Amino acid sequence: MVLASMTAPALAKKKDKDAAKAEAKAPAFNKDPYPSTYNAYPSVPTAVTNVTVYDGEGAKFVNATVYFRDGKVEGIEAGGAAKDGYTVIDGTGKWVTPGIIDVHSHLGDYPSPGVDAHSDGNEATGAVRPEVWAEHSVWPQDPGFSRALANGGVTALQILPGSANLFGGRSVTIKNVYARNVQGMKFPGAPYGLKMACGENPKRVYGSRGQMPQTRMGNMAVNRQTWARAVEYKRKLDKGETVNRDLAMETLTGVLSGEILVHNHCYRADEMSLVIDMAKEFGYKVSTFHHAVESYKIADLLAKDGICSAMWADWWGFKMESYDAINENIPLVHKAGACAIVHSDDANGIQRLNQEAAKALADGRRIGVDVSDELAWTWLSYNPAKALGIADKTGSLKPGKMADIVLWNGNPLSVYSRPDKVWIDGALMYDAADPKKRPVADFELGQPGEGDVK
Amino acid sequence: MKHLLLACAALIAAPLSAQTVAITGGKVVIGDGSAPIEKGVVIVTNGRVVAAGASIAIPAGAQRIDATGKWVTPGIVAGFTRLGLVGVDAVDPSNDAEARNSPFNVSLDIAPAINPDVAAVAVNRAAGVTRAIVSPDTGNAIFGGHGAVMDTGADFDPVTKARAFQFMEFGETGARLAGGSRPALIAAFKTALAEAKDASLGVFREDPLLKRPDALALVPVLNGTMKLFVHVESAPDILAVLALKKSYPTLSLVLVGATEGWRVAPQIAAAKVPVMASALNDLPDSFEQIAATQSNVGRMKAAGVEVGIGMINDNEARQAQLSMQYAGNLVALNKVPGATGLSWGDAFAAISSVPASIVGLGGEIGSLKAGRRADIVFWDGDPLEATSNVEKVWIDGVGQPLSTRQTRLRDRYLQPGVGALPDAYKH
Numbered sequence: 001m002v003l004a005s006m007t008a009p010a011l012a013k014k015k016d017k018d019a020a021k022a023e024a025k026a027p028a029f030n031k032d033p034y035p036s037t038y039n040a041y042p043s044v045p046t047a048v049t050n051v052t053v054y055d056g057e058g059a060k061f062v063n064a065t066v067y068f069r070d071g072k073v074e075g076i077e078a079g080g081a082a083k084d085g086y087t088v089i090d091g092t093g094k095w096v097t098p099g100i101i102d103v104h105s106h107l108g109d110y111p112s113p114g115v116d117a118h119s120d121g122n123e124a125t126g127a128v129r130p131e132v133w134a135e136h137s138v139w140p141q142d143p144g145f146s147r148a149l150a151n152g153g154v155t156a157l158q159i160l161p162g163s164a165n166l167f168g169g170r171s172v173t174i175k176n177v178y179a180r181n182v183q184g185m186k187f188p189g190a191p192y193g194l195k196m197a198c199g200e201n202p203k204r205v206y207g208s209r210g211q212m213p214q215t216r217m218g219n220m221a222v223n224r225q226t227w228a229r230a231v232e233y234k235r236k237l238d239k240g241e242t243v244n245r246d247l248a249m250e251t252l253t254g255v256l257s258g259e260i261l262v263h264n265h266c267y268r269a270d271e272m273s274l275v276i277d278m279a280k281e282f283g284y285k286v287s288t289f290h291h292a293v294e295s296y297k298i299a300d301l302l303a304k305d306g307i308c309s310a311m312w313a314d315w316w317g318f319k320m321e322s323y324d325a326i327n328e329n330i331p332l333v334h335k336a337g338a339c340a341i342v343h344s345d346d347a348n349g350i351q352r353l354n355q356e357a358a359k360a361l362a363d364g365r366r367i368g369v370d371v372s373d374e375l376a377w378t379w380l381s382y383n384p385a386k387a388l389g390i391a392d393k394t395g396s397l398k399p400g401k402m403a404d405i406v407l408w409n410g411n412p413l414s415v416y417s418r419p420d421k422v423w424i425d426g427a428l429m430y431d432a433a434d435p436k437k438r439p440v441a442d443f444e445l446g447q448p449g450e451g452d453v454k
Numbered sequence: 455m456k457h458l459l460l461a462c463a464a465l466i467a468a469p470l471s472a473q474t475v476a477i478t479g480g481k482v483v484i485g486d487g488s489a490p491i492e493k494g495v496v497i498v499t500n501g502r503v504v505a506a507g508a509s510i511a512i513p514a515g516a517q518r519i520d521a522t523g524k525w526v527t528p529g530i531v532a533g534f535t536r537l538g539l540v541g542v543d544a545v546d547p548s549n550d551a552e553a554r555n556s557p558f559n560v561s562l563d564i565a566p567a568i569n570p571d572v573a574a575v576a577v578n579r580a581a582g583v584t585r586a587i588v589s590p591d592t593g594n595a596i597f598g599g600h601g602a603v604m605d606t607g608a609d610f611d612p613v614t615k616a617r618a619f620q621f622m623e624f625g626e627t628g629a630r631l632a633g634g635s636r637p638a639l640i641a642a643f644k645t646a647l648a649e650a651k652d653a654s655l656g657v658f659r660e661d662p663l664l665k666r667p668d669a670l671a672l673v674p675v676l677n678g679t680m681k682l683f684v685h686v687e688s689a690p691d692i693l694a695v696l697a698l699k700k701s702y703p704t705l706s707l708v709l710v711g712a713t714e715g716w717r718v719a720p721q722i723a724a725a726k727v728p729v730m731a732s733a734l735n736d737l738p739d740s741f742e743q744i745a746a747t748q749s750n751v752g753r754m755k756a757a758g759v760e761v762g763i764g765m766i767n768d769n770e771a772r773q774a775q776l777s778m779q780y781a782g783n784l785v786a787l788n789k790v791p792g793a794t795g796l797s798w799g800d801a802f803a804a805i806s807s808v809p810a811s812i813v814g815l816g817g818e819i820g821s822l823k824a825g826r827r828a829d830i831v832f833w834d835g836d837p838l839e840a841t842s843n844v845e846k847v848w849i850d851g852v853g854q855p856l857s858t859r860q861t862r863l864r865d866r867y868l869q870p871g872v873g874a875l876p877d878a879y880k881h
Contacts, residue, residue: 112737113744143738151736151748200544297877300870316860317573317772319544326864336870347737355779355840362841367864409789415782415840418790433791444738448689448717449745453792454736 029245031254034135036186038175043426044087045069048407049080051091056098056381056396060374066096068403071426075399094420095412097377098396099155099176099404100353101384102148103263103310104290104343108159108174108182109134111142112347113443122162123169127206127213128226130194131247132169134159138182144347146439147454149176150430151351153406153419156187158388160195160290163265164205166213166223168195170251171263173388177424178439191389193287194255196223198266198275199321220274227282230256261287261389263310267321269297276305288387290343292333293325299336308339308387312349313356313363330357330379331364334371341387342379353380358413373413402426467832467846467853474499476512480521480832485528485806485821487799496526498828501851506822524845527802527837529584529829531820532774533730533809534683534710534764537586538568538575538604538612540771548572551771552591552598560646560664561671562599564590565616570609573859574772579606580856581775582837582844584829585614585819587730587764587809589621589683589710596628596642597621597668601683603813605829607849618813619681619708620672625691625742640694647702650676678704681814683730685710685766688742689717696725708812711766713743716750719757728812729754730764733780733804751784751804752794762809777805782838801838827851 065080120137161168171193207214230252254260316325344350385395403426410417431437482494541548650672674680787795810820835842
């Protein structure tokens with residue numbers, strides 16, 4: 001201990017200094033000005049019996065019972081039985097999993113209908129826009145949320161700004177529960193994310209206007225200059241110096257201090273490698289590379305640095321930087337010991353993430369990457385929860401976690417299965433057998449198809 | 455790399471064309487909507503199916519191929535694609551799907567542009583898609599030009615049928631292309647048909663809507679010898695298209711997309727107009743798809759509409775391989791209360807015999823009925839299941855390679871890291 005060698009007065013002096021420093025470091029601004037007002041809906045103690053269970057962290061239970069009450073998972077018991085005061089749901093022939101978490105969605109920011117008036121995902125007025133917050137664009141009445149729930153079993157999702165910009169802005173993680181405003185959907189306690197983008201999009205959007213960046217080297221130069229500014233801004237804040245309030249720098253300072261997680265759209269292996277070094281250069285960490293179609297080329301590097309890859313099963317070829325996508329990307333990343341996530345980036349794909357995982361799993365097995373079904377479920381719930389900084393709260397069925405649970409009407413890695421019931425914080429938010437448990441967004445009310453099975 | 459070459463060779467199914475071949479022991483899917491047949495037999499001679507079913511006598515001297523444990527099906531016929539037209543969507547010089555700056559539209563013929571070398575052809579072949587209905591996209595007019603039917607064989611002869619249909623945009627996109635409204639769209643359509651009629655009589659107007667080649671190319675559409683594929687989504691727009699058929703009874707219409715078809719399914723059925731539907735649209739993605747539901751196909755089928763699965767505006771230049779997953783999802787609906795799905799047999803038919811029949815090639819492709827071309831796929835499981843994979847593919851009885859640049863990349867990077875030489879030396 002250094003302190004032991006100090007004299008008492010020296011110690012006192014240091015304490016004062018520390019206090020002064022702490023005071024200076026106290027945020028000059030409110031870090032949570034649009035706080036979550038989400039409250040779990042009422043739930044009843046529930047026991048789902050006779051089910052096959054994937055707990056989300058790689059364990060499987062057969063013929064088990066899942067108990068939850070007061071919005072929390074109580075436990076999974078092999079066999080198990082009804083308990084007094086519990087609503088019992090017979091899950092014979094069915095599966096229980098943690099709710100799927102989509103780490104990459106634009107629901108709300110690019111809602112349905114996809115008309116120009118709803119195009120709120122890219123603040124494409126400058127390549128560096130860390131000051132914008134996706135939550136300020138989320139339309140909580142996007143009909144897409146209900147499809148992700150009813151067909152996809154999605155219980156939480158990250159809404160990201162688009163990829164037109166190098167720094168796209170802050171993301172927001174939400175519960176998949178309709179509310180009157182975004183605050184009512186915000187996942188309590190979830191950290192913010194920062195969306196960044198490599199490659200073709202930023203250089204195309206700005207290069208075509210004769211602006212920087214016009215090249216990949218331009219991308220990196222603008223990135224580095226911005227991070228250098230952020231480091232300087234943070235240094236001033238840490239020293240207690242007066243700074244002008246700068247919303248962009250506040251977001252980047254949040255990244256540098258580890259409070260905000262970086263979600264970096266980056267297809268190519270070479271560009272991911274450069275970003276890894278850039279993060280080290282400026283002292284931050286990348287949580288997840290998104291659309292990482294070439295992660296298989298550098299899966300060892302990603303494993304070493306503990307960076308997740310958010311991937312599709314088989315999207316490819318729509319642009320040059322997606323040309324080297326392969327169907328075995330997800331299992332090969334998993335095999336290398338890196339964090340693999342199945343993501344959607346799509347209002348339709350988010351309804352079938354379980355099927356995307358199934359395709360990747362099968363393609364992996366065909367080349368000898370033998371991942372069990374229950375372990376593959378980590379790609380859908382636990383790993384995305386980790387990437388979002390909410391794995392202590394959801395993403396698996398460990399006792400005490402949020403009861404974000406899907407009962408599937410069959411093997412959830414089969415194309416023939418759909419959610420039977422979905423609970424979020426223990427509240428039944430979807431029930432295939434009950435049309436009243438089928439959310440209808442404001443936009444759909446009074447229009448053809450209202451309340452139909454979708 | 456001898457062992458690798460051998461491995462590649464092993465992926466190519468031996469030809470079925472040389473002699474009579476009997477495929478035995480597999481679970482045989484005919485593709486006509488019937489249920490799969492356990493331990494069925496398929497007999498092939500000279501690149502054509504001679505017989506397929508449960509109790510088929512095996513001709514003496516036939517070469518036998520054991521398919522025990524496999525599913526044996528006709529190759530998938532992708533109902534609406536832009537396969538073969540696009541190398542990389544966003545790389546314009548590699549993209550022949552549309553011609554925004556061309557003075558021509560109706561007369562554009564997509565067939566010569568179908569490029570068997572684009573990566574998507576091999577990728578879809580390896581996934582079990584053996585034929586595809588290929589449509590041009592529209593550029594600056596409501597007509598896009600002539601579509602074709604292609605095969606995905608590894609050769610320079612991809613066109614099964616050129617000028618198989620004319621493609622047209624109706625609804626929101628058609629209205630935009632016609633100048634901004636549906637009345638403008640109807641006016642453009644009627645004027646175009648009037649000019650086609652004049653052209654058929656050798657009469658050309660002084661200030662025509664269509665160039666001469668376009669007016670002439672529309673003549674077979676007007677007289678019904680060429681099908682007109684019409685992309686249309688909303689129920690009112692579908693009714694408007696059906697009304698056109700009343701004005702021009704010779705038109706041979708096919709609806710494409712038809713997301714709200716379920717709302718007017720009896721009218722579509724009564725008009726005997728088939729549909730190449732988008733299978734899984736369930737979002738009010740636009741104001742012409744407000745009532746979208748995955749039950750659309752099932753409800754239309756139940757009302758007596760002939761429905762195949764197409765993929766308009768859904769990565770159709772590359773992802774025809776999703777047809778099987780889409781069909782499987784329609785089977786899944788049978789377990790969802792209130793939803794209407796398809797039986798397994800009908801779902802498979804919707805990606806094989808039905809699109810073949812809709813495009814006028816039901817006697818040639820899309821099923822294992824006698825006389826059909828021997829487009830045959832072996833699968834390691836239920837072809838509609840997401841976890842199943844393709845093991846062998848024959849097109850016209852010719853064994854096909856299943857290697858793609860994707861599988862080559864995969865093999866190169868199975869063990870990422872720095873080896874004795876750079877990865878570029880791994881062939």
